[in-house]
Amino acid sequence: MKSLLIRLTHGLSEQDITEEELPLVREWLVKKYLTNKHNIYKFNSKYRAGVLGLVQKGTAYLHVIGENIKDLFINENNLGLATEGDLVIAQRLLGHRGPPSAKIIEIVGREQTxxxxxxxxxxxxxxxxxxxxxxxxxxxxxxxxxxxxxxxxxxxxxxxxxxxxxxxxxxxDPKADEKIVLAQFNKHDEFEEEVLKAAPSFKEVDASKYPKRKDLRDLTFCTIDPVTAKDFDDAIYWDDKNATLYVAIADVSEYVTPFGPIDTEAIYRSFSIYLPHRSIPMLPRQLSETLCSLQPHVDRLAYVFEIKLDLQTLEVVKSEVYEALMHSDRRFNYEEIDLFFEGKLHAKTKEEKEIFAWIAKLKPVTDRLREKRLQDGFDFHSTEIEMTLDENTNLVSTTVAQETPSHGLIEDCMLLANKEAAKRYKRGLFRIHEPPSQAKLQKLYQELAGIGIHVEIKNTIKETIDAIQKQAKEMDIAPEVDTLIIQSQMQARYSPINVGHFGLGFKEYTHFTSPIRRYSDLIVHRLLKAINRGDTQEQSYVLRNIESLSMAISEKEREAMIIESEYKARKYARWAQDNLNKEFKARITATDPELRAELHDEIIGAKLHFTAGSDVILFEDVLIRIDKVNIARARIYASVVGKLDK
Structure with missing residues (x-):
């Protein structure tokens, strides 16, 4: 329902209305909520769709969906039977004094379906x-x-x-945790029969059938991924003689065509979901882990950015993107490449010797790219926790994910390709990140003052935050302060209009490099292919519902993040249930509006709520006792029983 309301806010083509949606659209047209011009259905300017916020003393605010505008005030006479979380259609009240207001005309569902x-x-x-x-x-x-x-x-x-x-x-049952978090958003691992029938219909790559594709199979491409990865989106090759980087990306759009059964399911999922013990893919595994995946020692279809650099300035001299045939000569994990950088891994084959030779020459280039990038962008070090579960999905251990040189090498190659993709259109799909609001910055500065960080306002937000990070590093609380800074930022999202990416310091940015696990990248591939062909009809076809699609994808991304974080919270809660009345080390992560902490012991990262207040300060290390656990709500309650030296 929410998706329909968003699409009707921007204008919904008649051919894109599903059979289930058509009766509602017709009914709302009769009620004059909608207009229909040139077979485009859109909300009449008098009406807005939204989610009803917290109802207090008979009044509420309507969070308008599909548009970035102020909430509408609803007074008690115009609320009707609506309650918090309802999806509603409201009529704007024009000519009224006070804040923008509306009255609820119809309740059409619940935000949380x-x-x-x-x-x-x-x-x-x-x-x-x-x-x-x-x-x-x-x-x-x-x-x-x-x-x-x-x-x-x-x-x-x-x-x-x-x-x-x-x-x-x-x-x-601890195994029920996965079903709980997926059920909230109607997610599921299994694919419909129609999708499962379509996926095996594709054949292994026969190079002779693709004479128009650029043949890059002689280049020694390799993939570098986590050791547990099964879907390989990207491969790289560095031509040092010509200072040219090749970023080869799985050519998913060759297999997943618009409005087919696989595409319909991919739009619905929009993202792969990664839980500690397994993944729930966006695409059927026959594609995501096999035919689209850039596996070693087999021919694959790829969409490739060829990027020539000026090694003096590190500016892009020239770039082109094209459909290609490629052949990965080696699948590495990050740990192997890190061992190579440390001089502890040596080539065993002719292909490995060639790959190690160009990787050694690429690393100084990506190191310099990173250094240049951080002149405008930010270098945040928030803590990412990895969980190990047993066969019953109970929590066994946690580790802090480490950013290593191999991660940095791949990251800057991918960022370069994503930047180049975004430069190729004025309207399309961008990954945007707006600067933080002054209100959020003021709250951040107040929190930092409470822990002894003096904030001196510089000429730019970038300079101010750099100075804060320098002080935090000297105080040995850099990751904690970085987390606070991140919390003060706007959330990155997808948009058809480019406003730049504040966090990365890029004027334009998009997602191009992961079409196996993100639908956004698949849209960008389709758009770039249409632009390359000069097919304006296909371009307009790809962009037809881009406003509502970008909002829907942003929302699906938030859903995937909630699922992943809530699943971890449930694992922590079950572990805490087995450790009631025991004492552990923790670090205070918030004092306002309530006291909160995270475990920093044999288990790291479990979020704690407190049964009573305590005289503690932000980021102080304390000894806590686990008092009680609410498994249903995945909440751990504790009390401070002592303080620890840093």
Whole structure:
């Protein structure tokens, strides 16, 4: 429903309306919520669609969706029966004094279309309640039905229909955590039968069938990825003699064509989801892990950026992007390349000897590219936690992911290709990141003052933050302060209009290098191919719904991030349940509006809530005791029992 409202805000072509959506569109047209001009359906200027925010004392604000405009005030006379989280259509009230206002005309659904409920015992009786709030839900069970289930049984709920869809497990089972986080957003690992039939229909690459593609199979490409990776999006090759970088990307658009069953499912998923123990791919595994993946020792179709650099200035002299045939000679993991840089890994084959020769010459170039990039962009060191789970998906251990030289090498190659892709169009799909608001910066400066960092406002935000980071490094709290700075930033998102990328310091930027796991990159590939062919009809076809598509993809990205972080929170909570009343080291991460901390012990990163306040300061190291755990809400409650020396 939300997707439909966003598309109708920007204008929805008749041919893009699904069979399920058509009756609603026709009904709203009759009610004059919509206009129809040249077969484009759009909200009448009097109406807005949005999500109702927190209702207090009978009034609320409507968060308008599909547009970056101010919230609309709804007073108690214009609220009707709407409650927080409802998706509504509202009529703007023009000519009124005070803030922009509206009245709710129709409730059309819930922002959170799906949720999870479970059975608890309340006053000796079984009751079905929402998992995170323990409030009764719209979907109900009769006492007879409830008695057929166990306490703790979990159910996926359709909030729009107030319907129980399926039982997904029991809260006591750690394996149910995955089903809980996926059910909230109606995500699933399995693909529809139609998609599974389409995926195996593609044949292995036969080079003779692609005479128009540039043949790069003689170049010693390699891939460098995490040791656990199964889908290889990108491969690189450095021609040192001509100072030319080749970034070869899986040519997913050759296989996934618009409006086919695989494309429809890919749009719905928009991103691969990565959990500690496994991934849930955007594309069927026959494509993501096999035919599209740039596996070693086999011919593959690739979309390649060839980028010639001026080694004095590091400016791009010339770049071109084209469809190619390539052949990866080696699949490396990051650890192997780091060992090579340390002089601990040596070539065993002719191909490895060639690859190591050009990688050794590429590294100083990417080091300098990074140095140049950080003159305008930021170098943040936030802590990323990796989890190890046992066969029952219980938490065994945590480690801090390390950024190493091999990561840096690949990162700057990919950033260069992404920048070059974004330069090739004025309207398309950009990855944008706006500067932080003054209000957020002031809050950041106040927090930093509380821990003894004196903020001197410089000529630019960049200079101010560089100075803050320098002080944090001297105080040995650089990662913690970087986390605070990141929290003060706007969230990066997708947009059809370029406003630059503040965090990276780039004037234009997009996502080009990961079409196996991000739908955004697939759109960029299609657009660049149309531009290369001079096919203006195809360009307009790709961009037809780009405003609503960019918003929808940004939202899917947030969903994937929530799923990944909530899953980890559930693993932490189960571990804490097994460690009740034990003491651990922790670091204070927030004092306002409430006290919060993170474990810094044998387990790292578990977020703690406190049962009572304590006389502590931000980033202070403390000893805590785990007092209680709410498995349903994935919350760990603790109390401070002592302070530790840094």
């Amino acid at each position: 799906y949720s999870v409920a479970y059975i608890i015992l309340k006053e000796g009786r079984k009751t079905l309640v929402e998992l995170k709030t323990e409030y009764p839900i719209g979907a109900e069970m009769t006492p007879e039905e409830l008695n057929t289930y166990e306490v703790g049984d979990l159910f996926k709920i359709d909030n729009h229909e107030n319907k129980i869809m399926e039982k997904i497990g029991n809260i006591k």
